Structures are given as structure tokens and as C-alpha cells.
Amino acid sequence: MPKRTANAEWKGKLPEGNGTMALGSGAFEGAYSFSSRFEEGVGTNPEELIGAAHAGCFSMAFSGALGKEGYEPQSVKTTASVHLVKVDSGFEISEIDLDCDAHVPGIDESKFQELAEGAKKGCPVSKVLAGAKINLTARLKN
Template sequence: MPIRTASARWSGNLTEGTGTIKTGKGGLSGNYSFASRFEEGQGTNPEELIGAAHAGCFSMAFSKGLADAGFTPTSVDTTAKVHLDKTDAGMTVTRIELETVGDVPGIDDGTFQKIALGAKENCPISRLLSPGAEISLNASLA
């Protein structure tokens, strides 16, 4: 499997500096700052990028699980809400809320929920993050 890369550059001190983040092949890039990370300032932040990675990974894993069970999804839309909280150990990603809506013809809700839970537990990003962060899932059919 290929090794994936991303990079970041930060200039200045923590509260007044600025930075840029980009993926190795240039598919994503963005500015970030103290304000975009800890306040409501413009730009992105590492937690949003973790959320994007988790939402993308889950959506792919869920689509695969659905297809393996004989259901071809029309679409899977997932949002990841990443919570960054101050703990005794310092700023920590404590939980991620996955919210997904699947348009999956011919599936019943019980089967849909079972496959969604399997995707949450087994996508590589969930497995990476779950030892330290609580991951919840709200899955619904379109």
C-alpha cells in the first residue's frame, strides 16, 4: 500500500502566528490559526481534517459493507463532529460523533444499522481513534 503524506507550516507564536496545511498530492490545502482552532476564526484546523478523514473513511467502509451484503448505495453522506476538550492531560480529542444518511434501495433499517455499526467499528480511522476518543454513530436511511 502507498504511504500517504501531508504537511504543515507554522510561522510565529501560538496565538498570533499563522499556518498552512496541505495534503501530499495537493488535493486539500488550507490556512489555519489559533483563532480557527480554538475560537471561531476563518480557516481550517487539525480537528476538521481529522473529521474529514473519519467521515470519508467511514463512508467508504459503509459503502463496502452495504455492497458486500448485496445492497448498492445510491449515496452515503457522513458528517463527523470532532470534540476538542481541555482535560487533565491537556487539549484532547475526546469524542467524535458520526452522523450518516444512506440512500440504499431495498434495505430494511435493522440491516442498515447493523452494517453501519460494523463500518464504524472497522474503518481504519475509527480503529486509529477509538482507543482515545469515544465514537458515536447516528445512522439513518434517506
């Protein structure tokens, strides 16, 4: 499987500084700032990108689970709301709400809910957000 990359650069101190984030594929590059992350300022933020990744992953996983069971989903649309909250030690992502609308002919409600729950638990982004070991390699460059 390919390794996916993204990069970010921050310039300056908080809260005056600013930065950019970009996907390795070149499909997205966006500015971010203290204001766009912790207030309602213009720009993107890491939590928004996490939400996009989670919504995309869940939608694909759910579609795959439906297909595996013989259903043909016409659409699976998901919105992920990522809650960034202040705690004593700083900030943390406390929860993510997945809100999904799917058009799946021929499925009953019980099976639909069962497969949705399985996709929520099984998509790779859900797994990593549930508590992954995080490894860090940090190099000081002159």
C-alpha cells in the same frame, strides 16, 4: 498500499502565529491559526481535517459493507463532528459524532443498523482514532 502524506508549517509563537497545512496530493492547502483552532476564526484546523478523513473513511467502509451483502447503495453521506475540549493537561479530542444519511434500496432497518455499526468499528480511521500507538521521529535541522 501507498503511503499518504500531508505537511504543516507553523510560524511564530502561540497565539499570534499562523500556519498552513497541505495534502501531499495537492488537493488541499489551507491556512490555520490559534483562532481557527480554539475559537471561531477564519481558516481550517487539524480537527476539521480529522473529521473529513473520518467521514470519508466511514462512508466508504459502509458502502463496501453494504455492497458485500448484496445491496447497492445510491449514496452514503456522513458528517463527522469532532469535539476538541480543554482538560487539565491541555486539549484533547473527547469524542467524534458520525451523522450519516444513506439511500440503500431493499434493506431493512435492522440490517442497515448492523452494517452501519460494523463500518463504524471497522473503518481504518475509526481504528486509529480509537487508540493507536504513535511513533515520532524528530530531527533538529540547522
